[in-house]
Amino acid sequence: MSGEHPTETLPTVPGGHREDGGAHQGAYEHRRAGRFWSSRRVPAAIVAAVVLGVSGLFLYDVVSVRAGGAEMYWRRWLTRALEGQHLDGVWVMAGSAAAMAVGLWLIWLAATPGLRAVLPMRRHVPGVRAGLDRDAAALVLRDRAMEVSGVQSVRVRTKRHKVKARARSHFRPLDDVRSDLRAALADGVRDLGVAKAPSVAVRVRRPKKKD
Numbered sequence: 001m002s003g004e005h006p007t008e009t010l011p012t013v014p015g016g017h018r019e020d021g022g023a024h025q026g027a028y029e030h031r032r033a034g035r036f037w038s039s040r041r042v043p044a045a046i047v048a049a050v051v052l053g054v055s056g057l058f059l060y061d062v063v064s065v066r067a068g069g070a071e072m073y074w075r076r077w078l079t080r081a082l083e084g085q086h087l088d089g090v091w092v093m094a095g096s097a098a099a100m101a102v103g104l105w106l107i108w109l110a111a112t113p114g115l116r117a118v119l120p121m122r123r124h125v126p127g128v129r130a131g132l133d134r135d136a137a138a139l140v141l142r143d144r145a146m147e148v149s150g151v152q153s154v155r156v157r158t159k160r161h162k163v164k165a166r167a168r169s170h171f172r173p174l175d176d177v178r179s180d181l182r183a184a185l186a187d188g189v190r191d192l193g194v195a196k197a198p199s200v201a202v203r204v205r206r207p208k209k210k211d
Contacts, residue, residue: 038114047106116160120195134158137192141165144188150177152207156185163189163200168207178204 061072085092118131138158145154145165150172157164165185169177185200 040109040114043106043109119158119160119192121193122195132192132194134160137194138163140192141185141188144184145181148177148180148184151181154181159198161196161198163198165200165202167202167204169204170207174204174206178202 061075065071115131117134119134119137121130121132123129135158138156141158141163142154142156145151145156145167148167150169152168152170154165154167163185165181167177167181181204182200182202185202189197189200
């Protein structure tokens with residue numbers, strides 16, 4: 001299991017649960033377990049570096065002009081280039097679209113949790129959160145699928161809302177293998193303990209015959 005922040009480890013009490021913990025745990029289990037928020041250090045560092053560089057360059061040029069020096073060449077070139085542009089020009093529209101796309105991307109990063117590779121697990125105890133890596137969940141489900149009679153090989157992909165399994169069966173009717181495989185994966189998904197159980201999609205076919 002993984003997450004953005006380290007999770008706490010609960011002590012194990014021999015002989016069962018606490019006397020007053022059962023009702024509280026059952027009530028807390030119905031609370032929504034949201035996704036883990038990513039700190040997004042790389043996008044934040046890139047934006048900070050760009051803003052710092054551009055603002056520093058403009059500040060240096062403004063201070064230089066105020067002190068009696070000449071403005072930098074790039075600002076004179078930019079001023080002359082913008083004088084001949086119109087609001088409906090191709091370069092103006094393209095630049096505006098690019099700036100809007102970058103702005104929407106930054107807003108999306110700020111408003112969404114991120115960490116799509118971590119599936120939140122059900123919360124049983126206040127103050128404790130746990131997450132399960134999707135690749136680890138796929139590996140567990142693959143082992144569960146290989147226990148189904150008739151399955152020769154299987155590939156499992158775990159997403160946030162769906163588990164996709166593609167299997168090859170070398171004996172037994174395909175419909176029977178498909179039904180047993182779907183039931184086994186559904187049980188496996190429930191045993192994972194994720195907060196929002198993804199649906200299961202199964203495809204079964206015969207292996208290709210060798211010439």
